[in-house]
Amino acid sequence: MGLLAVYGVPGASTYIYYGLHNLQHRGQEGGGIVTFDKDGESHRYRGQGLLSEIFTNGELNHLPGSMGIGSVKYANAAKGGLDNVEPLFFHHQSGDFAIAGEGNLINARQVSEYLERHGSIFQTGTDSELLAHLIKKGNKEDRIVRIVKALNMIEGGFTFVIMTRNRIYACRDKYGIKPLCIGRMGDGYVVSSESCAFEIMGAEFIRDVAPGEIVTLDHHGVRSTLYSHFNRHRMCAMEYIYFARPDSDIDGCNVHAYRKEAGRRLYRECPVEADMVVGVPESSLSAAMGYAEESGIPYEMGLVKHKYVGRTFIQPVQSLRELGVKMKLSPVRSIVKGKRIVLVDDSIVRGTTSLKIVKLLREAGATEVHVRIASPMMRFTCHYGVDTSTPEELLCSHRTLEEARQAIGADSLGYLSPESTRDSCFGCADPCQACFTGEYPTLLYDEMVEND
Numbered sequence: 298m299g300l301l302a303v304y305g306v307p308g309a310s311t312y313i314y315y316g317l318h319n320l321q322h323r324g325q326e327g328g329g330i331v332t333f334d335k336d337g338e339s340h341r342y343r344g345q346g347l348l349s350e351i352f353t354n355g356e357l358n359h360l361p362g363s364m365g366i367g368s369v370k371y372a373n374a375a376k377g378g379l380d381n382v383e384p385l386f387f388h389h390q391s392g393d394f395a396i397a398g399e400g401n402l403i404n405a406r407q408v409s410e411y412l413e414r415h416g417s418i419f420q421t422g423t424d425s426e427l428l429a430h431l432i433k434k435g436n437k438e439d440r441i442v443r444i445v446k447a448l449n450m451i452e453g454g455f456t457f458v459i460m461t462r463n464r465i466y467a468c469r470d471k472y473g474i475k476p477l478c479i480g481r482m483g484d485g486y487v488v489s490s491e492s493c494a495f496e497i498m499g500a501e502f503i504r505d506v507a508p509g510e511i512v513t514l515d516h517h518g519v520r521s522t523l524y525s526h527f528n529r530h531r532m533c534a535m536e537y538i539y540f541a542r543p544d545s546d547i548d549g550c551n552v553h554a555y556r557k558e559a560g561r562r563l564y565r566e567c568p569v570e571a572d573m574v575v576g577v578p579e580s581s582l583s584a585a586m587g588y589a590e591e592s593g594i595p596y597e598m599g600l601v602k603h604k605y606v607g608r609t610f611i612q613p614v615q616s617l618r619e620l621g622v623k624m625k626l627s628p629v630r631s632i633v634k635g636k637r638i639v640l641v642d643d644s645i646v647r648g649t650t651s652l653k654i655v656k657l658l659r660e661a662g663a664t665e666v667h668v669r670i671a672s673p674m675m676r677f678t679c680h681y682g683v684d685t686s687t688p689e690e691l692l693c694s695h696r697t698l699e700e701a702r703q704a705i706g707a708d709s710l711g712y713l714s715p716e717s718t719r720d721s722c723f724g725c726a727d728p729c730q731a732c733f734t735g736e737y738p739t740l741l742y743d744e745m746v747e748n749d
């Protein structure tokens with residue numbers, strides 16, 4: 298999911314729309330925008346699909362106001378449908394509010410059971426609705442106190458933006474697993490999942506929202522409240538490795554710089570003799586450049602990506618994923634024919650894509666294909682909202698390195714170590730690597746441990 302919020306900028310919905318376009322890589326299944334106008338009236342529009350498919354008939358003209366929040370949603374088979382497209386909107390006697398969130402609550406089941414025992418009925422399967430009900434419960438207290446209490450009842454990796462008639466709250470989990478940052482835009486402010494949204498909006502990066510922090514944006518400016526004094530910087534390593542855009546800076550580390558450094562380290566840890574380095578477009582290109590730079594092996598464009606095809610990893614159903622692989626990449630036959638190739642990819646989840654790419658390159662005439670992965674072997678499930686699927690589906694959950702090599706049909710296979718995955722952050726974070734190491738930064742609930 299990608300989140301965006303704008304406070305104090307006339308025509309906020311248009312800026313949110315363009316900002317969300319730069320977050321579209323975080324979700325292509327749906328999106329929406331909610332605004333409050335100067336009279337305190339709310340306006341909302343949302344739909345399924347890409348933003349360009351949702352906002353087609355001048356809907357932005359019907360979203361007036363200088364404050365708003367928006368989101369793009371990624372595919373999640375368990376939480377599909379328009380009802381689960383955010384932002385959600387709630388009418389309440391204490392004041393209407395909208396909310397959008399990213400990530401996953403590890404105690405969602407316990408929280409929903411608690412709320413149901415106290416009379417709540419849910420319309421969606423979202424964590425945002427759970428948080429909305431928790432905030433609503435302490436009706437007589439100040440809203441910030443209710444938000445602090447509500448956030449202390451949830452556990453996991455998440456960010457939320459909450460909008461009332463006169464202010465916006467931006468919240469980040471106390472483990473710092475999910476990214477969120479603030480920018481300045483004229484006399485107003487912007488909050489975004491990634492700083493790459495700021496460029497297109499004409500906003501200037503101010504800082505990351507800190508783990509365990511609630512940032513309040515209103516006519517007082519920017520105010521900060523810590524909802525928890527327990528805080529860690531355990532940013533999701535997969536944000537640096539795969540999810541985020543290379544032009545984003547997260548917790549003080551540029552994503553392209555991270556990937557390039559990971560590629561350099563990958564060569565030092567897993568060298569191989571070859572004629573050219575080829576990166577799997579788009580998220581592996583920076584790592585491939587780093588590998589080529591360190592090894593002295595020429596970097597070549599041996600694969601071309603077809604534009605306008607969604608990411609295979611986040612398609613909801615396996616059959617669609619497999620079709621997606623065929624549709625999205627072509628080998629450049631005249632470049633790869635007769636050559637020994639180092640194929641650099643950011644990660645292997647199920648192995649479906651890797652197997653097909655190795656096959657594509659061989660069919661195009663490559664004599665050897667050595668696969669190098671700029672992250673460790675993915676063996677465990679993510680509990681923080683990244684759909685890495687069940688352990689049975691993961692290529693490496695039950696295979697040795699040699700068995701994984703055979704499964705994808707490569708001549709050799711090498712992975713980056715967890716130490717280098719951490720150190721490629723240039724010391725600015727100790728990222729969560731639980732899907733590689735099984736060491737989760739949060740406590741887990743019994744049913745999650747059973748499922749691993």
Ligand code: SF4
Nearest residue numbers: 533534679729731732
């Ligand atoms: S388990 Fe993996 S995908 Fe999930 S938050 Fe940690 S690093 Fe990211």
